[in-house]
Amino acid sequence: MTADDGSYRRPFWTIERRDGVVGLLFVAPQLVGIVLFVLVPLALVFWYSLHEWNVLANTFTFKGAANYRKLLEDPTLPEVLGATALFSAGLVVLNLGLALALALLVNQKLRGIVVFRTLFFSPVVVSLVAWTIVWGFLLQANGTINGFLGALGIEGPNWLRHPTTAMISVVVVQVFKNVGLNMVLFLAALQGVPNELYEAARVDGAPRFKQFRRITLPLISPTILLTSIITVVGSLQVFAQIAVLTQGGPGVSTTVLVYYLYQQAFQFHLFGYGSTLAILLFVIVLTLTVLQWQMRRRLVFYEN
Template sequence: MVGSRVLSGKVSNKLTLSWRDALMGYAFVAPQILGFLLLVLGPLVAVIIFSTQDRNLLSGAVTNVGLENYRFMLNDDPFFTKVLGNTVAFSAGLVPFNLALALVLALLLTQPVPGIVIFRTLFFAPVITSTVAWAVVWRFLFQGEAGINSFLALIGIDGPNWLREPHWAMVAVIFAQVIKNVGLNTLIFMAALQNIPKDYSDAASVDGANLLQRVRHITIPLLSPTIMLVLMLTLIGSLKVFDLIMLMTNGGPANATNVLVYYIYFRAFQVFQTGYASALALILFGAALVITIAQWVVRRRLVYNER
């Protein structure tokens, strides 16, 4: 009898300890789960519901319309196709330019040159600069008769009115955004480059490989996981650029820089059509989700050779 009581007491103590461990674990993850439910899942469900409604933010009127917002988006909205084209053009111009410039800068800034820390600071400074201040400076630099055009005039080039001509306005916004954020990607590439053993490059150099050959056949393959990560982050980030476009061009001229995020803002807070803006927001969410899934598939198959 005594032995059975001792045994049952040990079992109950073990169960008590296991329950304590489980409760402790739940307590640690509870803030994360609560934050996800309140700040991610809850708003996502609300946006899905709003996208099936005709909601007027100004009057507060709400009418269930089913999939009417999506039908209007695909068939009757005169700006949706233009906005999608602008978004694709913005991403297609920003992503390769940003990645190529960041990789070149990372290769240069990891060289053992005296005073290299100063240059690293200079290239990273725009990342922490206020977007408002950055946009004001670049609006001045892209003025028709001053700024960049005054320097171009010195070498006999008649520069365009950057922010007033549709084609050049997109180029100007892409350039300003690239210079603003290229320092972050440069920092990521620098960290990855410093983790690559120098033995590979030294061995290739002994075998007669020049700098470009070493970069092409050694550095870039070893950087492929980092390149995929930076590619995904930059691509998704390009879909969410809003503040610089609003401050520099306000979506103009003639909707030339009106990308999807700005169009969502325009529909929600300028026209007060929050239901239709929610439908547009779901399109943006779906695009980011597809890009993320595609990146993981490509990363597993091409970088890590998984099936």
């Protein structure tokens, strides 16, 4: 385009700007969703944490940092955080370890292996509440598990009424529920490892364990990072299993942070303090996710 003085003037609607607008239109639904369902609720939760909201009395009083001071002085919170850490650690270790072992098993070229893959994955698609209720019956003092142990001459404990066995029970129930998802992710990663590397290792006389440590683990490390982040975040958000199986008991031995948040907000109607606990949960999840992501340069093969 030429101006009146004969100089060249670049048109406003260029190909680059058109492509930029098209790109923004494609990502606009996702951006709108993030703003409406992530950023706005997070801002509202922070605003509520500065108030005391009594729904029954229809009062909404500004309290400033009072709820945060209460958080620091809460005598129950250390036990809740301890139970949360114990549950998360047990779930992450058992889930990832069992998922990788199952993936190695079902990656073998054996007859009927597809049936085993289906069986291991099937709990993932089962309703969480239904799954937990069934396990609640199995873990009762006179339930199926103790009946089976009794047939072997072993007196089983009251699984859901002792602090140690209650925590073990909820961890195991959650592991069996979701281990199939991580198994499928690990299986996909294992099938992406080139066979030529194993063949070269066998020619050099490397034993199976060394092949696993030097070839398999480095090449599936991106999937290990992904599954660890997913599992850690999921472990910090567990609620239904606790609510159905133990209701946080006995005592507060299985009261994880999300269930404690629910108790404060919806049982005791302390919505301001519940919002403060939600902010604490957000900070913990964000911190752990950032730490795991920063560790990728040392642990993930493709980042080295």
